[in-house]
Amino acid sequence: MLSPSQPASLDxxxxxxxxxxxxxxxxxxxxxxxxxxxxxxxxxLKRFNFIVGQSGAGKTALVEGLFLVGGGNPEIWFRIRxxxxxxxxxxxxxxxxxxxxxxxxxxxxxxxxQGAFLRIIDxxxxxxxxxxxxxxxxxxxxxxxxxxxxxxxxxxxxxxxxWDFGSRVSHSRVEIVDGALQMKGSAQVYPVFLVSPRTFxxxxxxxxxxxxxxxxxxxxxxxxxRSIFPDVEDISLEMLAGEPLIxxxxxxxxEKLPLGDLSGGLNKYIEILLAILINPGGVVLIDEIxxxxxxxxxxxxxxxxxxxxxxxxxxxxxxxxxxxxxxVMAEAVASSKNGKDDFSLIxxxxxxxxxxxxxxxxxxxxxxxxxEDFEVR
Amino acid sequence: xxxxxxxxxxxELLIVGEGDGDxxxxxxxxxxxxxxxxxxxxxxxxxxxxxFLKGLPGxxxxxxxxxxxxxxxxxxxxxxNFSIIQKQIGRAKLPQPQNPLSRVARGDxxxxxxxxxxxxxxxxxxxxxxxxxxxxxxxxxxxxPELNCLDSxxxxxxxxxxxxxxxxxxxxxxxxxxxxxHPDDPNLGLRYAxxxxxxxxxxxxHIFDEVHELLLHFADWMSAAQHPSWFDWKxxxxxxxxx
Numbered sequence: 001m002l003s004p005s006q007p008a009s010l011d012x013x014x015x016x017x018x019x020x021x022x023x024x025x026x027x028x029x030x031x032x033x034x035x036x037x038x039x040x041x042x043x044x045l046k047r048f049n050f051i052v053g054q055s056g057a058g059k060t061a062l063v064e065g066l067f068l069v070g071g072g073n074p075e076i077w078f079r080i081r082x083x084x085x086x087x088x089x090x091x092x093x094x095x096x097x098x099x100x101x102x103x104x105x106x107x108x109x110x111x112x113x114q115g116a117f118l119r120i121i122d123x124x125x126x127x128x129x130x131x132x133x134x135x136x137x138x139x140x141x142x143x144x145x146x147x148x149x150x151x152x153x154x155x156x157x158x159x160x161x162x163w164d165f166g167s168r169v170s171h172s173r174v175e176i177v178d179g180a181l182q183m184k185g186s187a188q189v190y191p192v193f194l195v196s197p198r199t200f201x202x203x204x205x206x207x208x209x210x211x212x213x214x215x216x217x218x219x220x221x222x223x224x225x226r227s228i229f230p231d232v233e234d235i236s237l238e239m240l241a242g243e244p245l246i247x248x249x250x251x252x253x254x255e256k257l258p259l260g261d262l263s264g265g266l267n268k269y270i271e272i273l274l275a276i277l278i279n280p281g282g283v284v285l286i287d288e289i290x291x292x293x294x295x296x297x298x299x300x301x302x303x304x305x306x307x308x309x310x311x312x313x314x315x316x317x318x319x320x321x322x323x324x325x326x327x328v329m330a331e332a333v334a335s336s337k338n339g340k341d342d343f344s345l346i347x348x349x350x351x352x353x354x355x356x357x358x359x360x361x362x363x364x365x366x367x368x369x370x371x372e373d374f375e376v377r
Numbered sequence: 378x379x380x381x382x383x384x385x386x387x388x389e390l391l392i393v394g395e396g397d398g399d400x401x402x403x404x405x406x407x408x409x410x411x412x413x414x415x416x417x418x419x420x421x422x423x424x425x426x427x428x429f430l431k432g433l434p435g436x437x438x439x440x441x442x443x444x445x446x447x448x449x450x451x452x453x454x455x456x457x458n459f460s461i462i463q464k465q466i467g468r469a470k471l472p473q474p475q476n477p478l479s480r481v482a483r484g485d486x487x488x489x490x491x492x493x494x495x496x497x498x499x500x501x502x503x504x505x506x507x508x509x510x511x512x513x514x515x516x517x518x519x520x521x522p523e524l525n526c527l528d529s530x531x532x533x534x535x536x537x538x539x540x541x542x543x544x545x546x547x548x549x550x551x552x553x554x555x556x557x558x559h560p561d562d563p564n565l566g567l568r569y570a571x572x573x574x575x576x577x578x579x580x581x582x583h584i585f586d587e588v589h590e591l592l593l594h595f596a597d598w599m600s601a602a603q604h605p606s607w608f609d610w611k612x613x614x615x616x617x618x619x620x
Binding site: 365367371 | 379380381382383384385428429431432433434435436437438439440
């Protein structure tokens with residue numbers, strides 16, 4: 001099983017998009033009966049996609065949908081739950097309601113009868129679909145406890161995750177075996193990497209940095225960090241209590257400091273850089289991208305992220321609430337290689353409890369809107 | 378935390394003027410004459426409509442929008458000025474009206490577009506001029522005593538050999554009147570001078586009745602299936618005055 005916050009695409013070696021003709025880019029997304037989305041289709045996705053909308057409009061759910069469809073095992077759903085602060089400790093084997101409680105909030109308006117459906121169309125593989133549904137054809141009965149014999153109380157239709165990427169179909173089910181959840185089967189993962197305030201892991205970042213360092217690809221991290229934080233002399237991996245951690249060397253201190261002891265902005269910045277560099281040709285999702293960054297650093301920081309995405313052919317999806325960030329982003333994208341043609345703004349708007357409407361705004365319209373000082377969020 | 382100057386679209390009808398004077402005029406006219414349903418905004422001059430319109434799809438709340446009225450000045454070249462606006466609408470990849478006060482629509486757009494050129498209606502026997510040309514008769518009626526002085530002044534400077542176009546002359550006359558009638562701040566800008574509380578511009582003057590009529594029926598005209606021209610729609614749908 002993957003570790004709690006490991007990205008779906010950590011093993012990007014498993015998915016060599018370059019072998020398939022180069023840059024991987026998700027161009028369309030379709031979601032049905034997932035989270036707050038009843039039925040939405042999203043076209044016109046670009047290399048840089050920024051997702052805006054009021055709190056509760058579904059920005060994080062959209063990112064989670066992309067992450068989920070990129071996964072290869074239902075375990076990824078439990079990671080999303082943990083990031084949301086919901087554990088799977090609720091399960092009490094033998095109660096159907098408790099089993100389904102692990103999944104109910106995945107479905108639009110808790111409608112479990114229809115199943116959820118997510119589809120992406122990309123420039124390399126074509127389609128990748130994920131269907132999540134209760135498999136009524138294979139009822140599992142759990143003859144334990146004093147309710148033995150009451151068939152309905154113990155009947156569990158196992159939930160099934162079915163990934164379909166054109167030539168291959170992979171089923172994986174969440175079953176209860178010996179009182180524990182077991183997820184059998186897995187599909188090839190898609191190179192999607194999620195960075196959110198809730199996914200940070202010093203241990204994993206150390207692993208990524210080690211991979212980059214070993215393959216002599218870590219220098220851009222130091223260069224990018226020093227362009228924003230010039231005091232940083234060096235970044236290295238050091239062992240602490242038997243575990244590797246990223247350390248940072250600063251002038252005037254007799255010892256290096258663990259990265260975790262430094263600012264949240266620096267930690268987040270390095271995590272984003274690692275996500276891009278470890279995942280060339282893939283997709284990086286960032287929830288609340290602006291959090292933790294000082295406004296003075298934003299222009300240079302975003303230029304670096306844009307350049308690094310271009311150099312590594314990475315597609316970026318990021319949610320934001322910040323107008324300041326979008327203003328700076330408009331400048332950063334305008335000065336990028338393909339300019340506004342590489343950009344789209346995805347806006348979620350929600351009226352009442354209905355499913356949000358999603359609008360994709362072209363880079364040209366976004367640039368003009370920012371230039372006119374329009375509210376775009 | 379920075380916030381954008383222009384808020385999201387909250388109304389179905391949007392008026393976009395050339396400048397903030399136009400925005401203020403329409404805002405206060407609707408306020409004084411109790412015409413609801415409009416949001417008011419302005420471009421940064423007659424050449425900025427293209428960027429404004431290109432940016433509209435990016436503006437929050439755009440799905441609410443049903444109709445846009447673009448307001449420009451005729452100045453001394455009504456046809457050319459309309460054409461400047463018309464071309465910008467085209468460059469913004471929107472359907473172009475062929476004439477002022479002619480409605481255009483396109484299937485993939487939630488909103489329709491029309492252009493109003495000022496002064497509307499014509500003042501005297503000419504369509505030359507601007508917003509100030511429309512305001513001037515009302516203000517002159519409001520400040521009759523000052524008018525003799527203003528006429529003398531204007532005659533004097535014209536006698537000095539200075540050429541004033543209709544637009545420039547009306548702007549100069551309006552500026553003089555506003556300054557002379559507002560000694561607390563002779564530099565008072567037009568957008569502030571239009572505030573009903575200052576009682577400098579009588580927005581209930583009959584000169585504004587045709588604009589009022591247009592605004593009052595704008596939503597119906599813009600959503601109509603027939604008569605793209607305002608004048609045709611009006612003839613077909615509104616009773617002729619005095620009948």
